[in-house]
Structures are given as structure tokens and as C-alpha cells.
Amino acid sequence: MKLKFGNVEENVVTREEFPLEKAREVLKDEVIAVIGYGVQGPGQALNLKDNGFHVIVGQRKNSKTWDKAVADGWVPGETLFDIEEACERGTIIQFLLSDAGQIALWPTVKKHLTPGKALYFSHGFGVTYKDKTGIIPPADVDVILVAPKGSGTSLRRMFVEGRGLNSSYAIYQDATGKAKDRVIALGIGVGSGYLFETDFYREVTSDLTGERGTLMGAIQGIFAAQYEVLRENGHTPSEAFNETVEELTQSLMPLVAENGMDWMYANCSTTAQRGALDWWKPFRDATKPVFEALYESVKTGKEAQKSIDSNSKPDYREKLEEELKELRESEMWQAGAVVRQLRPENN
């Protein structure tokens, strides 16, 4: 249906207009092969299975993620196969290896993309940057995308709670005339709250920006900046962490999620409201040049290349873990670990 967001009309799909029963009917003859069992793989595969779809998982044998799949109830030789066999059996191949991992496995997947099958992504990365990834799908298959706007871990947790994460959807190629029905049915099947329309280019450029920006990169940056200023001015780690992170995640962000920023402000003191209304524009003005540089780096493909170069190295996980360890061991997040333990629900 069409909905107005501000003054812009967009196409969205809700569970009311495309109920689960309809999704099951659309996909009743499909075998959905989820390739990759990292973060999105488990969330999407388990939600699809619980929603009654015919799902199999393809993963490297003798790997931690193969063991994780077995622990989650996937049965070797029945619903769990090596990547090649899962691709052969699947009529819809959900390519949920890491974006760098997709490059190495593309020749294997491509071999089994026979006419009429569907190739499904949760990120527009592989196809948009095909000159870097080599991922050029054959013309006689559907190429579709459902990108959950959140972690696969949250996708699963919210599904189990009866909620849903929103997802974007896109059609890159409709070889069968069924691509729209397939992509919407899969979007509902993996547990999306509602689906909004995009295309592969807009999905990947917005997603690469968001994860480097307010969702992950920029938020760590402003947390660190404020924490350091408070500590340099004599505030204790506990006070600095509470004033920078804990109050935001525990009290204020839930209010924003519930009813918007103005409502969160209105539920704070008038002293805080005055201050926040005076200061948000200077922060916007100071950071907008950084966001413009970020988007330029995304748009020119530099961010994609950096990701491919680093995450294709054999020791990419160890390198990422080293940097995550540095974050975890910083004073701010060490203070956070203690504060979390002090939460009433953890005592």
C-alpha cells in the first residue's frame, strides 16, 4: 500500500495485506536454502522454519557454524547440508554468507542457479559492487533482496516475542514473473514487521552509511568524546558512563522508540529541554561534514573495497576481534560492564 512519510509517498507492505497464510501459499513448492549460518542465517532460517516453510541450511562442514546449526536443531543430511548440496537442492538460494565470503563462494552458488530459481540477498553489496565481487547473476533467475533493518539476533528474539523487525525489499531481476510475490512472501516469512521498497543500490549505500554512522560508528564516537570530556574534568567513570550511555539505553532511547524525540524531551526536565534544544543544531552542524565525507566514501565504492580487502583476509576474524577487544577493554566499556551488573534485574 502507499503511505505518506512526511510529504513523500512510499510503497510499504504490511502483514495485514500479505498475511503469513498467503506467504505460505506463494512458497508452498519452494525449497529455501539458507547459505551461511553466521548472524542473519540463524535468525532467518529459524523464523522461516517456525513459520512453516520448507527450509534447509548450507554451511561449511567441520566449522563452528555447522555445529551451531546442529545445536539449533538442523539435521545433517535432512535439513543441513554442505553449501554445494544445499544450493543444488534449493529453489530459492538465500546468500547469507558474509559479504566478503560471498565472493569466494559465488562460483559454487552460480553453478546451481538453474532457470527459474531465485537468488536472495540481505544486502545489495554483492550485486551493486559486481565489478569488485564478480557476482553477476544469470539472466534466467529471479534476483531479490530482503534486508532486515537490524541484527539477525534481534530478528530472531523479536520473532520469538511475537514482534518483528522492519525490512527493506528490492527486485533486481524478475525472470519468472514471480519475483514480487517471492520477495514479499520471504520478507513476511523471515519475520519482518513491515516491508518498505528500495533497490539494491539504495539499500547498500544507506546501509553502509547507517552502520558507519548513527547505528554503530558515530554513536561510539560521540559516546567516547563525551566520556573523555567528563573524565578530563574530574567526573568518575561511573558518573561519566551513566551520563553518557546507561541513562540513554535504559531510560531515554526506549522513550524515543515509543513516541519520538520530542516526546522523550517532554518527559525530561525543562532545564534539559532548553539545553537540548539549544545544542542539537551545533552538534548537527559539527558532524554533518563528517557524514558528507562518509557518504562520499560509500558512494565512490571506497567503503566497499575496504570491507572486501580486510574481510577477505584469512585472519579477518582475529583482526576484528583484536579491535573489538580494544573497545571492550577501554575504561568507558569496562565501567559499563560494572554498571550493567548493578542493574536491579542482574542482582
Ligand SMILES: NC(=O)C1=CN([C@@H]2O[C@H](COP(=O)(O)OP(=O)(O)OC[C@H]3O[C@@H](n4cnc5c(N)ncnc54)[C@H](O)[C@@H]3O)[C@@H](O)[C@H]2O)C=CC1
Ligand atoms: N549481521 C546482521 O545482522 C546483518 C547482516 N546483513 C547481511 O546479511 C548477510 C550475512 O551477514 P552476516 O550473517 O552478518 O554474515 P557473517 O559475517 O556472520 O558471515 C556469515 C557466515 O559466512 C561464513 N563465511 C565468511 N567467509 C566465508 C568464506 N570465505 N567461505 C565460506 N563461508 C564464509 C562465516 O563463517 C559465517 O558463518 C550479509 O550480506 C550482510 O551484509 C543484513 C542485515 C543485518
Ligand SMILES: CC(=O)[C@](C)(O)C(=O)O
Ligand atoms: C545489523 C545491520 O543492519 C547492519 C549494521 O547493517 C549489519 O550488521 O550489516
Ligand SMILES: [Mg+2]
Ligand atoms: Mg543494516
Ligand SMILES: [Mg+2]
Ligand atoms: Mg549492514
